[in-house]
Amino acid sequence: MSTTASTTGPDRLDQRQTTARRLPGTLRQGLVRGGVELLQFVRERDSVIFGFAYPILMLAIFSTVFGDDDPIVAGGMTVSFAQYFLPGMVATGVMLSTFQTLAISIAVERDDGTLKRLRATPLPATSYFLGKVFLSLVTVLAQTALLLAVAALAFDVPLPDDAAHWATFAWVFVLGTAAGAVCGVAYSSVPSSGRSASAVVVTPLLLLQFTSGVFFPVTQLPGWMLDLSSLFPLKWIAQGMRSVFLPDAFAAVEPAEAWQHGATAAVLAAWLVVALVVGARTFRWRRHDDG
Amino acid sequence: MLDGMQTSDPLAVRVRGLRKRYGSARSGYKDAVAGLDLDVSRGEIVAVLGPNGAGKTTTVEILEGFRDRDDGEVRVLGEDPRQAGRAWRARIGVVMQDSRDMNELTILEKVRSTAASYPDSRDPMEVIAAVGLAEKARARTRGLSGGQRRRLDVALGIVGRPELLFLDEPTTGFDPQARRSFWDLVTSLRDGGTTILLTTHYLDEAAQLADRVVVVRDGVVVATGTPDTLGGPGARTPVVAWDDGGVRRTERTDLPTAVVGRLMAAAGPGGEVPGLSITRPTLEDVYLSLIGESSPTDGVGTDNSSRKAA
Numbered sequence: 001m002s003t004t005a006s007t008t009g010p011d012r013l014d015q016r017q018t019t020a021r022r023l024p025g026t027l028r029q030g031l032v033r034g035g036v037e038l039l040q041f042v043r044e045r046d047s048v049i050f051g052f053a054y055p056i057l058m059l060a061i062f063s064t065v066f067g068d069d070d071p072i073v074a075g076g077m078t079v080s081f082a083q084y085f086l087p088g089m090v091a092t093g094v095m096l097s098t099f100q101t102l103a104i105s106i107a108v109e110r111d112d113g114t115l116k117r118l119r120a121t122p123l124p125a126t127s128y129f130l131g132k133v134f135l136s137l138v139t140v141l142a143q144t145a146l147l148l149a150v151a152a153l154a155f156d157v158p159l160p161d162d163a164a165h166w167a168t169f170a171w172v173f174v175l176g177t178a179a180g181a182v183c184g185v186a187y188s189s190v191p192s193s194g195r196s197a198s199a200v201v202v203t204p205l206l207l208l209q210f211t212s213g214v215f216f217p218v219t220q221l222p223g224w225m226l227d228l229s230s231l232f233p234l235k236w237i238a239q240g241m242r243s244v245f246l247p248d249a250f251a252a253v254e255p256a257e258a259w260q261h262g263a264t265a266a267v268l269a270a271w272l273v274v275a276l277v278v279g280a281r282t283f284r285w286r287r288h289d290d291g
Numbered sequence: 292m293l294d295g296m297q298t299s300d301p302l303a304v305r306v307r308g309l310r311k312r313y314g315s316a317r318s319g320y321k322d323a324v325a326g327l328d329l330d331v332s333r334g335e336i337v338a339v340l341g342p343n344g345a346g347k348t349t350t351v352e353i354l355e356g357f358r359d360r361d362d363g364e365v366r367v368l369g370e371d372p373r374q375a376g377r378a379w380r381a382r383i384g385v386v387m388q389d390s391r392d393m394n395e396l397t398i399l400e401k402v403r404s405t406a407a408s409y410p411d412s413r414d415p416m417e418v419i420a421a422v423g424l425a426e427k428a429r430a431r432t433r434g435l436s437g438g439q440r441r442r443l444d445v446a447l448g449i450v451g452r453p454e455l456l457f458l459d460e461p462t463t464g465f466d467p468q469a470r471r472s473f474w475d476l477v478t479s480l481r482d483g484g485t486t487i488l489l490t491t492h493y494l495d496e497a498a499q500l501a502d503r504v505v506v507v508r509d510g511v512v513v514a515t516g517t518p519d520t521l522g523g524p525g526a527r528t529p530v531v532a533w534d535d536g537g538v539r540r541t542e543r544t545d546l547p548t549a550v551v552g553r554l555m556a557a558a559g560p561g562g563e564v565p566g567l568s569i570t571r572p573t574l575e576d577v578y579l580s581l582i583g584e585s586s587p588t589d590g591v592g593t594d595n596s597s598r599k600a601a
Contacts, residue, residue: 035404112391124377
């Protein structure tokens, strides 16, 4: 925007006399940050393999191992293992691409000086988060699309063919993504350093995967564990996704014997609002021990 | 010459009675900055010198708006950094110590994305060329040497066309040639109208770059002046030294030629004065005497040895 004819010598860097120009808009800077985030993401191959491909690999491995020998039956309906496993992997992918990616990357960037450097510029904090959310959106959309494609093409999972199920998918997906993203921002202040971030973020999420009905039916869990998991978003995203990808008869084997769409929306919306408020209050540009 | 429209204030930085302490009620408080005064005029390069823990970095971070202060008055480009907003941020540039962020981006990507936050940024490629990284513009930052990384830091600090640039120990780890070219870059920025506040450990760097040197010790300014006059006229008095029958004799005098004449006369025609030398204290000598031997300044009642490194 300000390219001048290139001259030689030190006067290339002349201080320009300007009247006050307007600062670039928050949204525009957010898009620039989004581009930066995306570039960094695709260049860090390990994060692509482990974060992005994890649910897809899990679906492929589990479905291959258990195959069709082990169909799941409920209410007189039979579904393949892959079909039963798919909703949990969609839900896991949402939490990985939002909560886990954001919480770890913000904690690391607080540690390695990225946040301090950005704070030295006029970049609004909102633009920084817009960039993060942009990356989460792109990865979660690509990841979910790939997951559904692998499920349908490689494992013959029937996908819904009516608008009502896809509408349910859309709002659970959007609400889950939004809640996961703001929870990730809020949680990023918990790890005391960038080095500890992975452990502090991954471990609770991994535990939740086991207790939220992602890997095996929640009916096999003790009641207290299920109650505890019901406090967190993952259980509700997984349940919402089951209502999309499993036959309606499977509602009968849910703990509440229903899909509970109302409760799902309420819990996810509550997390969204609470994490937004908490995140806005607790977000730190610097480490705890740094002045 | 450059402000005109911004403000009639000739000072880019004005600090009075700045105080910052660290610690807690339990472990006791330490004053990192203990009543510091500092003025930087527009268009000037000011070097802040001082030993580790003198309060240099703490002071600079307060001016940059990164740290809060406990007491004192601070104006940077006419505003209090504590309350200053994005428009103010767009007018200052910060070159950090020890950055290791965003390693997967190329130099050009980093400079370009940073430029996008400023209302009137410089052309990213011109800035990269000015810091001598044109050939590396499309290389990822992960593979850069320490000196190249510092020059990239400078590029990021100046791409927004700042009126005031903070350089925190910019040439640490540079080889002599890289330091030379870096000094040329800083001088060209000043010639272009940028005000520069520099902290450094290197006396030759201060002598080379600074219009004015400020020596900080124990959180207060103990001396200020141009590199040639720092410490007052007495500090530069030449010293004549010679051997007198195996004993080293010295004489501090403003008239060294007269002393030498006297010695010559004593030695007789054609006689040699053994071990004769005339030395003028260097900036380093003056600096060392300022931080080592000057009397403790008031307002510093704490234990220096355990003070938080600043």
